[in-house]
Amino acid sequence: MNHAVHIQCKGILPGKAKGRALVMRDPISFQGEIDEEGTIVVWGHPHAGESVAGKVLIYPEAKGSSGGCMMLRLLAKRGKKPAAIVNTRNLDPNLVEGAILADVPMVCFPKENVYDIFSSGDLVEVNGDTGVLTKIEE
């Protein structure tokens, strides 16, 4: 029996990826808030110390320094990039640049409130071509 939940988003960058969700309620900056190992280094951040590597990041939008795209590119080179990125509120060209260089699928603007549906640790699939975000029941 298939209990998967499908949510339609806008497809931004093509590609399919699966990974554990990392759901963040606040914007994050790849430059200065995530280090070269992909670890969140903002002091006091609810997910401080956790890694973005291999995760499907679900968060409102990028923020902060425009060096963020270079950091994402570097994470890809080091094998520490996120599996996919879901932005719910806004789409930042800088982050999209980084995702293009890092070859990370991206969707945005989900049609439902994903913060009610997804929790960190859920197994999630992102299809950047169709824009479908899927929660896979285990």
Next chain:
Amino acid sequence: MKLSDQEKRLLNGEEGDIKALAMSYLVKLGNAFDGEEMVDILYAHMSSGSALRDGEIDYLDELAAKGAQVLVPTSSEVIPVDLMNPEVISAPSELVAEHRRLLSIQQKMGIVSTYTCVPFTQGFVPPAGSYIASMETAAIIYFNSILGAKTNRCGYFVLYAALTGKYPKIGYLLDENRKGSHLVSVEAELRTPTDYGAVGFYVGSIVGSGVPVFKGITQPRQEDLMQLGAALATSGTVAIYHLPGITPETPTLESAFKDRRPPETIRVTPKEIEKTLAQLHTAKSPFVDFVFLGCPQYTVDQVRRVAALLDGKKVHRDTTLWIGTNRMAFAMAERMGYHEIIRKAGGVLVCDMCPMLSFLRLDALTKRGKKGPYFQTMLTDSPKQAKYAHSTMGCEIIVDRVDRCVEAAVSGKWEG
């Protein structure tokens, strides 16, 4: 995306593989944003590439070896070391060597090695209404809001824009995305750039990627606006704000919102300013081993002011004082004797680099087998530097106005 015949030729490789590659990235970006067309840009401010991030300099080297040349005036961003006086700041020699190599690569490609976050203080002043491609959020927001040039929050793709002279017409290049979204009423006297920085930091944390419109700010100086913008783009993702009467496209408050009504007024009083500075304060001890001024890089007049405050004094033996600036301001500070005063007092006028992007980062230290943090407590007049230095350099933070910073550099202790 609709491409002109010339753009198609670029994409098809008729003008070489490098331009074709660059164009293909720009088209991907344009498509991600449902962009309809490309525009010609007339200026680019690009990332220099950092030896702290593997492969970036090599990548530029490969492009330069294949004859890559920028097609528009192009300035470049700060690097992790000061190439003029690396020994004064104990910069690692291998990093210096890599960045000397980068400088020669940039020369080949036609890129000006400004190593600055504020290129508009050094002759790169695009006219209002022009399309440009800039990285560095402190520069982006100044270009959009004060000069009226139009740029997105670009990053690495500025390189591709500079190589082709093109950028997709998306985001903040479209007038509908430049409309005001929040009204901010400043009900406080802003005496120093740091006060402006605190306002920006407070407002940015509320508006996120919005477009704040300010009232109550009168006769700001260039340095004030540099600080306001840098902070807005640190706590938030603000790429443009409106100062009616100053922002070129915004003669009046009403025109900032066009047909849109502002949802609510954000009030900024002295209370919010002090609260913001206090929130950035993490240090438990008043003793400061590092005082950093110059984020964004100080203008020559700010350097002059620090020299006046330092004249005849000595920086405390347990404290390091750096004043960050750029080569053009440095040359003038040298000519005017400001540098000599600062040097005699034991301060260092630093060019090219920025602490939070430098060899002083925790990840850079770890790579060299060193334990951080390099400095325990940083006192700075910049909310932006404070926010990023805390996480990237691991130092405890105090933010205060420039005169208090200089006093603390001399006494070794911040008098809170």
